Structures are given as structure tokens and as C-alpha cells.
Amino acid sequence: MSVELPKLGGKFIQMEDEIGSMASIIGASIGGLKSMTATSGPGISLMQENIGYAVITETPCLIVNVQRGGPSTGLPTMPSQGDILQARWGTHGDHPIITIYPHTVPEIFEETIRSVELSEKYRIPVILLLDEVIGHMREKIDIEKVDKNKSFKRKTPDVPNEWFFPYERNSSGVPAFADFGEGYRYHITGLVHDVDGFPTSKPDQIDAFMKRMFRKIDDNLDDILDWEEYELEDSEYMILAAGCVARSAKQAIRTLRDEHGIKIGLLRPKTIWPFISSVLIDKAQDKKKIFVPEMNMGQLLLPTQRFASSICDILPFNKINGEAIYPHELVSFIRRNI
């Protein structure tokens, strides 16, 4: 980005630490730019406080987290899916968030564009969660497929200054964003605030603000959620997996179907937060078992159990040794457990 951005008139800065990186992209977004940062491991922990700031101030921005193994310095840079729940709950306080989990390099390309759009549209930080396996991979992308003239613009206010409420409660749940310098002089704060942007401690105003923050996401799941179904049509068994594990799962499914006659398919959330709960409930109905392989001790397992444990059996497969999950491991695990 340090090479490409200046050529296009964009701005790049290497900040002193990840706390600063997160802060500066929020500042840039307030100034009207689409902004992003990227990190891994300890860096995402450092970003969490200011991710919460972006949530409460409803400032669009994109955070890429290429996960690495272990807490602390952990396993630089070996694969893990240890940050799935941190992406949801990493910053303190109750809050909504959007997290997108691509599984190939071309998909990273597409989903980065979609993530920025979602972020601008719903005024929320979006986390693009990647696996190291994909992060360090080279695959072809078809740039021609991208419509370069299509550029999502955030909704900005068109009312006179005196009528402007920076956090108004409108029907969409998403207030228009006034970029700094456009003549709307208003206040942005990480304190819970009322429609005018100023801090409040009045329960009815707090309630209205907090609920709107959730509602703007909950009311738009049709637009935000995305997932892939692979060989699910006639399947008796289902794998629920994300990122690089889903790639291994696809190959395992080929083997299990072609060589062992097992009817099995994959449900792969692309939007991982909010969770694809209604899709899961629907797909689980006619399944005998759901397998949840992941490179952690059961983070995707939790929402899967929450929504599907009353429908069918759910079986985790966990690997945390710094290696990817291989297709043959899934093949033998699934064969042993059906």
C-alpha cells in the first residue's frame, strides 16, 4: 500500500504502534476518507480499545486481521483460527460488529471491497478475518471483473447545519455521516451520546442509542450475511467451517462422496459475525450430524451449538499445533464418527 497509494493520491502512514494505527484510520475516516489498517496476533489486541471507539462513534473503517497461533507473541506466523471470538467480543462493552471471513485470495479481493461498502453503509468497523494460510498464499485474481467506476459513497447529510443531528434516529437506523470540514460542526465522543452527539447519562437516551446501534445491523441481515453452500443439496451430514479449513473440507467432501459414498456437504459462513444463525437452523433440519472442524478449541462451535444443538448432533474437530487442518485428517475423522 505504501507503493500504490501515493500513485492514486491516497495516503499511507506507518504509525508507531497498532493503537496508533487504529486511531489514525478513525481520524482519517472522520476526515472523509475510506481507511484501513492490517495486523496480526498482538496487534489486534492493541487495536481493540479503539475498535470500540469506532463502533460507538459509528465511524466506518476496515481492520484486516491475519490470525496467528497462540496468545501473546504466540506462533509468528503460523496458522490458527484463535481470534474468531475476539473479532466478535474483543473490545469491551456490549456492541454489534461485522466480521467477514474469506477463504481464497480472489475472495479476499472481492470481500475487501464488500467489507468497505458494508462499513460505510452501516457506519461500523468491519473486521476482515484471514487465515495465515490464505494470507501468505498466491492465487490469481481477475481484476477485470471489478467495476472500477462503482465506488460506494457514504451517506452524507443534505440538511442545513442547524437541522443536522449527527446521530439522528431515522428509519434506516443509520444516520448520515458529516465529514469534518463540510460545514457541519459537531461533536464526536466515545461516551454514550444522544442524537445531538453530546454525552448523556439519561436512561431513555442511552437505551435509544444502544438499541439503534444494534438495530441497524439486525434489521439488515439480508444484506450483511453471506455464505456458501457446497454439496449440501442431498447431504445427510454437514461440515460447518470457515477460511482455509473450508478448503480442506471441500476436498474431504470430494473424497468422502466419491470414494466412500458418504453424502456430506459444507456450509461456509463468509460473514462470520453476525452469525448466519437462521441459515444454520434451516440447513441443520435434515442432517444427521454437523462436523465443526477449526484451528482452535471450539470457537465456531459455540454459535453452532447455540442454534443447532436441539436439531442434530454436533461434533467438533480441533487442531491447535500450528498446522493447517488437512483434508485426509477430516476424511478419517468423519469416517470414524458417522
Added chain:
Amino acid sequence: MEKNVVHKYLRKNKKFPHIWCPGCGHGVIMSSMLRAIDKQGLDRDDVAVVSGIGCSSRTPTYVDFNTIHTTHGRALAFATGLKLAKPDMTVIVVMGDGDAVGIGGNHFIHAARRNMDLKVIVYNNNIYGMTGGQASPTTPSGKKATTARYGNIERSFDICELAKATGAVYVARSTSYHVQALEKYIHRSLSKKGFTVVEAMTHCPTTYGRLNKIKEPVAGMIYQKDHFIMKAAWDKLPEEKREGKFPMGEFVDIEKTDFVSKYLRLIEANKE
């Protein structure tokens, strides 16, 4: 007319009374800042006031500019992003001493090193005011704080020396007693391009004052009057007479190209 110049920049719709304790020095600094902005003739739409967290950092709430109250210690990093997005905007950053050189110390030295064109005003009350008086990096040795009940055994930071050493193009110190000098220094900093720091010593009757026997607001101001002396006079003082006294005035005033100007040139040179 001069008398009401501050009112022009206060948010009329909102947020008074302010949260500051009676007799707190923070309001004096805020009004000095507003007079300096007025003198500089800046358009309110082109001014941003960014703060961190603390009593001092509530300043943006009250003033009619583009304002951001960010997270503790991180105001300079937020302001850096904003300045990159809006190179023509005057970005003023107000912070407490704890905010600026405690939790935010890393951002402070790097924003100075980079020479970001940010106008820093540090409200230095020598303590963490908002949270009840914990020692800050500027609590003088021997002085009391709720976390240094027997007197602070740590050495304290000199914010102006720090700013000077890390590359600020303008560095000055005044107090909430020396109001005219304070206004003058802030005005001077607004007219300069690059990383500028005005350290405004302020009295905090509620925490620092109470713990250190300068409880009355007036006593706080008299303390400043007696203990802060102009740099020229300070330089002439023999070492033994400097004990308990502090220099004020302008310490640095140099020219250096700021980060954003350099970056805009870089864009110009590499444009496709």
C-alpha cells in the same frame, strides 16, 4: 466587544454548565485558546479540536468547531489521521499531562518526530485530575498524589524539554495565571506550520491542590505567579535559587517542513 470574543466560539445550544470544578484552571486555558483562534482569524469550519480523556479533554465538548473526544492518550494518533485526510484544516489537540505524556507518551514523541502539523496544548495540572488524583508523569518529586501519599519518589517529565528533544518546531510554557502570555503563545503556535506544543500549567484545587496544600483556587494562582519565571530571568538565576522555581516562555521557534507537506510532494512526484 473584545470582552465577548469567547462567547462567539462557545456552543450555545449545549452542554453548560461544564464539568470542571469551581476554581479549576482549565477554563482559563480554554478561553485563552479561543481568543488566540479569534486573533488568528480562523474559520470555525476549518478548525478541529481533538482531545483524549480527562478533565482537560472535555474542552472540545464546549467549543463550536469540528470536535473529537477520543480515547485516553490517543488524541495525537486520531489527529494524525484527520490531518492526513484534511491537510488544510487547523487541527488543535488538547490533552492533560497524563494523557499527553503518560499513556500517550509514545504518540507524543512520534508525532513530534514526524513533525505532524498539529497544535498541541497540554493542560498540565501535575496529576490525573479526573480519576481522583493519581500521580502523573509530571507530578514533581516529593509532591503528593493519591498513589504517592508519602510524596512522589519518581522523577518528573519536563514536557517542554521532551517536545524540544523530539523535534517540535515551537515549544512554549505559560500558566493559567499568566493569561496574556498563554494567549500569545497559543496564537504564535497557530501561526506556525509543524508540530507545536504549548504547555499550560493549570491549578487543580480539587485533587492536586487538596493533597499539596494549595487548596484554594486563588492560592493556586499565587503559586503560579511566584514559582514560574520568564526564561530570560531563569537563565540568569544561580543554580541554588532555581529550587522550586520553573522557567516559562518560548523555548523553541524554528522552521522545518511538516509531514503532510512532504507527503503531498511525494504524491505529486509519484502520481500516475
